[in-house]
Amino acid sequence: MSRGFLTVYAGPMFAGKSAYLIEAAAHADNVLCLAPAFDVRSGQRLHSRTGVSRPARSIEEWPQDARDFSDIVIDESHFLVSPYYRGDVVADILSARDGGLNIVAGGLDTDYHQEAFPVMTRLMAAADRTVMLQARCHACGAPARWTAKKRETGHVLETGDADLYEARCDAHWTLPE
Numbered sequence: 010m011s012r013g014f015l016t017v018y019a020g021p022m023f024a025g026k027s028a029y030l031i032e033a034a035a036h037a038d039n040v041l042c043l044a045p046a047f048d049v050r051s052g053q054r055l056h057s058r059t060g061v062s063r064p065a066r067s068i069e070e071w072p073q074d075a076r077d078f079s080d081i082v083i084d085e086s087h088f089l090v091s092p093y094y095r096g097d098v099v100a101d102i103l104s105a106r107d108g109g110l111n112i113v114a115g116g117l118d119t120d121y122h123q124e125a126f127p128v129m130t131r132l133m134a135a136a137d138r139t140v141m142l143q144a145r146c147h148a149c150g151a152p153a154r155w156t157a158k159k160r161e162t163g164h165v166l167e168t169g170d171a172d173l174y175e176a177r178c179d180a181h182w183t184l185p186e
């Protein structure tokens with residue numbers, strides 16, 4: 010069996026990562042979509058703010074039946090870390106790719122402190138193709154590569170939408186008050 014292909018979509022919130030993942034899933038023949046169990050809001054679906062969505066399996070570990078599929082699409086990969094994920098998802102993904110699966114993974118490259126999510130850094134380094142996306146700054150509309158948090162809650166991993174987070178450009182990114 011030939012090696013598969015790993016594509017990573019990374020960037021801040023609101024950048025269109027989920028939209029690209031759902032489009033990739035729509036073009037695959039035999040696809041399994043995965044979403045971290047940590048994100049209980051997702052309700053076993055991949056969701057994009059563009060309005061499109063797709064059923065997904067909620068996971069806390071690599072699926073045992075992954076080899077029954079030709080393609081795997083994973084959203085919110087930055088959530089796939091201990092204690093919310095058992096094992097090393099990067100190793101699991103690379104092993105699956107070496108076994109012939111095509112994998113498309115999305116996630117935030119950085120948190121609201123502008124610090125890297127290590128799992129995404131490792132995935133991007135190992136990817137056959139990395140697509141860095143940008144949003145529009147909620148303050149000025151310029152290209153935005155950062156996510157800002159509106160108020161400090163003390164949690165680096167915390168689900169939320171525009172109620173808690175905004176996309177921000179270099180000039181308008183700030184730490185929460």
Ligand SMILES: Nc1ncnc2c1ncn2[C@@H]1O[C@H](COP(=O)(O)OP(=O)(O)O)[C@@H](O)[C@H]1O
Pocket residue numbers: 021022023024025026027028029056057058059143144145146147176
């Ligand atoms: N600040 C913003 N910048 C860009 N798109 C935005 C913004 N706020 C809302 N959107 C909408 O969100 C869509 C992308 O949403 P989504 O696929 O959920 O992105 P991501 O998965 O990267 O968070 C855009 O196509 C646009 O319709």
Ligand SMILES: Cc1cn([C@H]2C[C@H](O)[C@@H](COP(=O)(O)O)O2)c(=O)[nH]c1=O
Pocket residue numbers: 021022023026027048085116117119120121122156157165166167168169170174
């Ligand atoms: C910046 C940042 C975000 N999160 C959370 C918030 C959302 O639930 C997801 C990102 O979703 P999206 O599809 O990319 O819009 O991640 C977080 O936990 N920590 C952060 O620093």
